[in-house]
Amino acid sequence: MIRVALPQHLQTLARVGAEVEVDVSGSVTQRAVLDALESRYPVLRGTIRDQATFKRRAFVRFYACEEDLSHDPPDTPLPDAVVRGSEPFLIIGALAGG
C-alpha cells in the first residue's frame, strides 16, 4: 500500500485523516498514485491536477523522502521508500501569501 499525506483542506473535503493508503498495481509513479487516489476519493478529482490535462495545479506540490518531486514527469517511478510504504507521498498546498 502507498501512503499519501493530504493537506488539511483536502482531508476535510474527502472526510479522511492526514494520511490515506491506496493500492497501486504496476509501476508506482505520480500518475499511478494520483489515479488510485482519485479513484478511491472521486471528490478529489480536479483539486490536485486538472481533470482534462492532468497538469498539476499551480499551488500544489509533491514531496517524498525530503525531495521536491513536483516537476518530475508524472510517469517517473517514485522513491523505493514510498513504494515500500515506509515513507508517505506528500501532497502539499504551497505556501503563498503574506
Place this chain on the structure above:
Amino acid sequence: MSGVRVLVGTRKGGFILTSDGKRDSWNVTGPHFGGWEIYHIKGSPVDSNRIYASQSSGWFGQVIQRSNDGGQTWEPAGNQFAYDGVPGTHQWYDGTPHPWEFKRVWHLEPSLADPDVVYAGVEDAALFRSTDGAKTWHELPGLRGHGTGSKWTPGAGGLCLHTILQDPTNASRMFIAISAAGAFRTDDSGQSWKAITKGLHSQYIPDPTAEVGHCVHRLGMHRSRPDVLYMQKHWDVLRSDNAGDLWHEVSGNLPTDFGFVIDVHAHEPETIYVVPIKSDSEHFPPEGRLRVYRSRTGGNEWEPLSKGLPQENCYVNVLRDAMSVDTLDPCGIYFGTTGGQVYGSADAGDSWKPIVRDLPAVLSVEVQTLS
C-alpha cells in the same frame, strides 16, 4: 410560521443566518467549508431544502456542494466544467488573444421549475447547465459563440459571468451579464444570444457605445414584470422597459452612480435599491457613510437610507452578488460588506441592523423565504 434563511458566501467560508418572520433574532451557523472562497450559495425556488454552493480555492480549484436539507449537511457534486469544443480565445488586458481557461464558478442559479436543474456562470465567461442536481455540467455554447467572444475582455475581477436572470413568464428567455463584455439575452433557451447593450455609454472603452465591452456589474428584475430590467453598470444606473432592447440612465440624484449591487423590492416593482460607491479606484462609500439608496419611482429620484448604518469612518464595499430581498411583508432587504458585516432591514430599508459584524469579506448574500 414563516421565516427567512440568509445564505452568505465569504472569502473564508459560507454562513447561514436564520430567523423567524419577525427578523429580529438570528441564529448563525458556519463557517461551512471554512478556509475556502464561497463565491455564491443559492437555494432552489421550488425546493427550499435544495441549496447549491460554489466552493473554490486558489490552491485546490473548484468544488460544487449540494445540500438536500436546507444547509444542515452537504455533499460534493460535480466539478468538471469543460468548455464545449475548441474554446478559442478572448481578448486579454493587453489586447492580445488569450485562451479561454476555466477558473471558478461565480454564480449558481437554480431553475425556477426543477430543483435538479441549475445554471452556473463561470470565469472565463461561459454559461453551464446541469440537469442532474449538479452532478454533471454542460456548457451552453451559443453564448461564447455569439460572435463577439473574441473581443470580450476581463474586468479587474476577471472575465466573469456573474448574473443570471430567468424570465418567470417565458422559460425560453434568460438574461446574463459579464464583466466586462456586457449583457446578453436568449429567447431560445440558450441556443443563441443577443447583446442587449443599446443605450449604454461607457467612456472607458474606445467606442463608448460599442456592442460589447461594457462593464455591467449587476442586473435586477421583478418577477411580475420581466421586461423591465435594472442595471448597475461600472458607472451609471440604467433601466430598460423592453427586455434590454434599449436602456436609459436613471442615476438621477445619486451621490455617485458607481456601485455593484442593484435589487428590486419583492412587492413593489418600481422600488429599487443600490449602494453608491465613491469611485472605481476607491471602492468605498462616499464620505465614509454607508447608505443604501432607494427609488420608489423606478429610478431617477433616490432617497438615502442610513438609519442603523455606520455614518462615519466606514470604508467597506458591497460586492455585486451581496444584496438580496425576502418576500415577507414588509419586504426584508439584506446586504453584506467586504468588512464582514451583514445588515438586514425588516422594513424595506427604512432602518437597518447588523445581523453579524465580523465575518470574512462577504462575496454574496441570498435569501430564502420559508413558509
